[in-house]
Amino acid sequence: xxxxxxxxxxxxxxxxxxxxxxxxxxxxxxxxxxxxxxxxxxxxxxxxxxxxxxxxxxxxxxxxxxxxxxxxxxxxxxxxxxxxxxxxxxxxxxxxxxxxxxxxxxxxxxxxxxxxxxxxxxxxxxxxxxxxxxxxxxxxxxxxxxxxxxxxxxxxxxxxxxxxxxxxxxxxxxxxxxxxxxxxxxxxxxxxxxxxxxxxxxxxxxxxxxxxxxxxxxxxxxxxxxxxxxxxxxxxxxxxxxxxxxxxxxxxxxxxxxxxxxxxxxxxxxxxxxxxxxxxxxxxxxxxxxxxxxxxxxxxxxxxxxxxxxxxxxxxxxxxxxxxxxxxxxxxxxxxxxxxxxxxxxxxxxxxxxxxxxxxxxxxxxxxxxxxxxxxxxxxxxxxxxxxxxxxxxxxxxxxxxxxxxxxxxxxxxxxxxxxxxxxxxxxxxxxxxxxxxxxxxxxxxxxxxxxxxxxxxxxxxxxxxxxxxxxxxxxxxxxxxxxxxxxxxxxxxxxxxxxxxxxxxxxxxxxxxxxxxxxxxxxxxxxxxxxxxxxxxxxxxxxxxxxxxxxxxxxxxxxxxx
Numbered sequence: 390x391x392x393x394x395x396x397x398x399x400x401x402x403x404x405x406x407x408x409x410x411x412x413x414x415x416x417x418x419x420x421x422x423x424x425x426x427x428x429x430x431x432x433x434x435x436x437x438x439x440x441x442x443x444x445x446x447x448x449x450x451x452x453x454x455x456x457x458x459x460x461x462x463x464x465x466x467x468x469x470x471x472x473x474x475x476x477x478x479x480x481x482x483x484x485x486x487x488x489x490x491x492x493x494x495x496x497x498x499x500x501x502x503x504x505x506x507x508x509x510x511x512x513x514x515x516x517x518x519x520x521x522x523x524x525x526x527x528x529x530x531x532x533x534x535x536x537x538x539x540x541x542x543x544x545x546x547x548x549x550x551x552x553x554x555x556x557x558x559x560x561x562x563x564x565x566x567x568x569x570x571x572x573x574x575x576x577x578x579x580x581x582x583x584x585x586x587x588x589x590x591x592x593x594x595x596x597x598x599x600x601x602x603x604x605x606x607x608x609x610x611x612x613x614x615x616x617x618x619x620x621x622x623x624x625x626x627x628x629x630x631x632x633x634x635x636x637x638x639x640x641x642x643x644x645x646x647x648x649x650x651x652x653x654x655x656x657x658x659x660x661x662x663x664x665x666x667x668x669x670x671x672x673x674x675x676x677x678x679x680x681x682x683x684x685x686x687x688x689x690x691x692x693x694x695x696x697x698x699x700x701x702x703x704x705x706x707x708x709x710x711x712x713x714x715x716x717x718x719x720x721x722x723x724x725x726x727x728x729x730x731x732x733x734x735x736x737x738x739x740x741x742x743x744x745x746x747x748x749x750x751x752x753x754x755x756x757x758x759x760x761x762x763x764x765x766x767x768x769x770x771x772x773x774x775x776x777x778x779x780x781x782x783x784x785x786x787x788x789x790x791x792x793x794x795x796x797x798x799x800x801x802x803x804x805x806x807x808x809x810x811x812x813x814x815x816x817x818x819x820x821x822x823x824x825x826x827x828x829x830x831x832x833x834x835x836x837x838x839x840x841x842x843x844x845x846x847x848x849x850x851x852x853x854x855x856x857x858x859x860x861x862x863x864x865x866x867x868x869x870x871x872x873x874x875x876x877x878x879x880x881x882x883x884x885x886x887x888x889x890x891x892x893x894x895x896x897x898x899x900x901x902x903x904x905x906x907x908x909x910x911x912x913x914x915x916x917x918x919x920x921x922x923x924x925x926x927x928x929x930x931x932x933x934x935x936x937x938x939x940x941x942x943x944x945x946x947x948x949x950x951x952x
Contacts, residue, residue, distance in 0.1 A: 432510060432588035433625035434469040434665075438581075438595070439564075439637055439652045442918065442949075443471060443503060446496040452777045452812020452821070453493045455481045457721040460667055460681050462767055463714060464639040467630075467665040472507035475500045490817040495878040502915065503951060523584040529950045534575040536560065538941025541891075541900070542932055543841075543849075543862040553842040553849035553863070554693060555856050560941040561904055561924040563646070563860040566618060566637060567655030567853055571601030571611075579618065589626065593634075595619040619656055628668060632661040638685070640714050640728045641767045641806075642781035645825045645869040645887075646859040648804045648840075649728050649765045649785060650712065654855035657710070659687035667718075677717040684713045693848035694735050703847060709734040710852075722771040732761040732846050761843040761850060762788040763858070776816070782807040785829075787840055804829030804840055806859075819875040827859055828866040830893035839863045839895060865891040879912040892933045901929040906943075921946040 437443055444464070450456055455478040466474075478497055482489065501508060506522065540557040558569040568577070581595040599614045621634025635658050640650040667679030674680075687710040696702045711733065716726040733741070739759060765785035772778045785804045808825035812818060829840040840863030841850035850857055861867040871885035889902040908922035924943040931937040 432469055432585075433591040433623045433630065434467045434507060434585060435583045435591050435593040435623070436465040436467055436636060437471055438619065439465055439639055440566075443500060446500055447471070447474060448810070449496055449812055449818060449821070450478045450493055450500075451771075452779075452810075453489060453818060454773060454777055455493065455497075457481070458667060458679050458718070460679060460716045460718055460724060460726075461769060462640065462642050462724060462726040463663075463681050463683060463716045465637065468504060468507045469510070470665050471500070472504045472511055473666060475504055476508060476511055490819075492818050492875060492878055499912075499915075521584070521586050523582075524952070525582050526952050527581045527583050528579075528952065530577075530579040530947060532577040532579075532945060532947040534562075534570045534577065535944045536562070536570050536572060536575070536942070538926065538943075539931070539939055541862070541902075541928070543856070553839065553847070553851075554854070555841070555849055555851045555862070556854050557860065557862075558855055559943075560926050560928075560939075561906065561943040564652050566652050567855045568597070568599065568618075570599075573602045575599065575601040581619075589624060591623045591625075593619060593621055625665070628664045628666055630661075630663050630665045632659070632663070634658070636661070638683070638712070640683075640712075641726065641765060641783050642724075642769045643783070643806050643808060643825060643827070643859075644810075644823065645808075645871075646806075646827055646861065646867065648783060648806060648827065648829065648858050649730055649763050651858060651860075653860045654852040654857045657685070657687040657852065659685045661685040676719060678719040679717065681716040682714065683716075684711075686711050689732065689848075689852055692732070692735070692846060692851075694738065695845050695847055696737050697739055704737070705848075706735040706737070708732055708738075708846065722773060724769040726765075726767045728765045728767070730763050732843070732850065733759065735846075738845075758845055760788070761846045763850070776811070776813040779810040779812070780808075781810070788843075804859075814872075821873055823869070823871045825869045826867070827861060829859070829861075830864050830866060840865075861889050862891055864893055864895050865889060866893065881910045883908045883910075892930075896933050898930050898933050898935045900931065900933045903927045916951040917949070919946070919948050 447456070447459070451459060456474055458477060459474055475497070479501070482497065536559050538560040540559055542557070543553050543555040558565070558567070562570065577597060577599045579595060579597040581593065583591065583593045585591045595618045597616060597618045600611070601614070602611050617635060619636050621632050621636050624631045635656045637652040637656045638650045639647060639652060641647040646653070661683065662685070663683040664681055667681050669675050670677060670680050688707055689710050690707050691705045692708050693703055694706050694708065696704060709732070710730070712728065712730040714726060714728040716724070718724045741759065763785060765783050767781070767783035769779055769781040772780070783806045787802050787804070804827070806825065806827040808823065811822040814820040814822045841856055841858060842863060843849065856862065859867065866889070868888045869885065871883060873881055873883040875881050885906045887902070887904040887906075889904075891900040892898055904924060904926040906922060906924040908920060910918060910920040912918045922943070922945050926941040926943075928939040928941065931939045
């Protein structure tokens with residue numbers, strides 16, 4: 390199998406010794422790149438979960454031209470990074486010296502209340518704090534979910550040798566940290582607690598309790614599930630952050646879905662190195678503008694793998710998962726990023742050469758069947774003269790193709806996503822529009838491939854049975870349109886439509902999904918919010934089977950309290 394190349398890219402780790410040397414090299418480079426120009430100490434703080442309302446508020450402030458140094462393609466943000474951007478928005482608002490519509494002022498004040506402690510820390514010299522802080526209850530959430538419908542599944546295709554075993558989880562429940570509800574009635578409770586230890590360490594815990602009415606299969610009984618959704622500790626010397634524990638990642642500019650990393654699957658147990666605040670690189674690299682990087686190493690448990698030739702027997706084993714991302718902003722209106730991920734290793738799999746290990750960072754070439762690798766380039770471009778409309782997109786590749794097959798690199802075995810976000814469809818910003826289209830359909834060529842599938846790692850690009858990238862699955866396309874309107878500053882109405890098509894090139898039958906949704910969110914008492922959503926979905930040729938149709942319903946309501 391030939392490898393796709395934006396580089397080319399990744400391979401597989403082997404022995405503990407190789408792993409130790411690799412990580413030592415990464416640590417050295419991380420400390421070198423993580424030092425801010427002033428050599429100041431960036432105080433440690435916990436991350437803001439990907440489903441937090443503050444991200445949407447920040448997008449809206451960005452739409453009013455109040456933020457310029459944000460790198461939106463690498464999420465989650467730390468609370469200190471949020472505070473930095475809020476401070477930038479407040480300074481820009483004062484500098485403009487003109488009245489803004491009521492909505493951005495309302496959102497800015499709400500953000501300032503939410504991140505009050507972090508904002509006060511920024512006012513201290515070099516952002517340093519001599520105090521420790523424990524917040525036993527940071528957020529509480531109660532959610533009721535009613536589902537009526539069968540989830541779609543993804544088990545490869547009739548053509549090609551690539552394998553896959555993944556589930557949608559629940560119809561119309563995407564990017565939900567891999568939590569799967571049972572048929573009909575479900576109750577979910579979550580709360581979080583956090584702690585900061587002076588200016589060098591922080592910790593976060595978010596357990597959940599899920600009571601569900603079976604899991605949608607006949608004969609199952611009601612069950613109660615409790616687990617840790619997110620939990621980690623952080624160390625932050627200078628502007629280098631070491632995270633050890635469980636958390637989610639979102640890489641890229643898409644908001645409905647992402648091709649490489651999203652929170653569609655359960656959060657990863659990982660070791661992650663990053664710089665939580667952007668830096669300016671030395672020498673001519675400074676022209677790249679604000680710069681962020683992320684590297685992580687994780688493990689995927691019990692993945693279906695094929696043993697090497699000549700036996701080629703399937704078995705289950707734990708495998709490694711590695712990712713690296715660089716994100717930069719050479720101009721206040723233009724942002725770019727590059728991401729690489731790979732699944733590698735496992736019991737009975739061949740060891741890596743040093744050339745393979747170098748490929749983890751995009752500096753090696755050649756064919757490879759030792760890993761399942763994906764890579765992506767993404768961009769975001771703002772148009773200030775058109776009310777800060779955002780054009781964004783990505784170009785990504787699976788590991789089927791190579792430099793000697795230029796036609797396949799450019800036209801086959803790829804995925805892409807394009808989108809437009811209009812934060813101010815009306816001048817007051819009360820109405821916004823998002824349109825997003827993604828496609829990872831493969832043609833049938835000399836090296837037929839399936840996105841998220843692989844001939845060696847037959848379990849696919851999954852974690853706990855859920856795809857870690859886009860929820861549309863592989864060999865598919867997805868069109869998403871959403872309009873939202875603030876009826877009042879504290880009351881938001883959203884309406885959306887989603888069309889998905891699967892089995893475009895590698896199946897004689899195509900599955901088609903039409904999905905409609907409406908939701909309402911109300912903020913009250915400053916720190917409390919309640920939301921409700923109804924969704925209806927029609928599936929033709931369910932699971933790529935001719936004549937099998939489904940109609941699915943979803944109702945959910947949630948109460949959140951930020952303390």
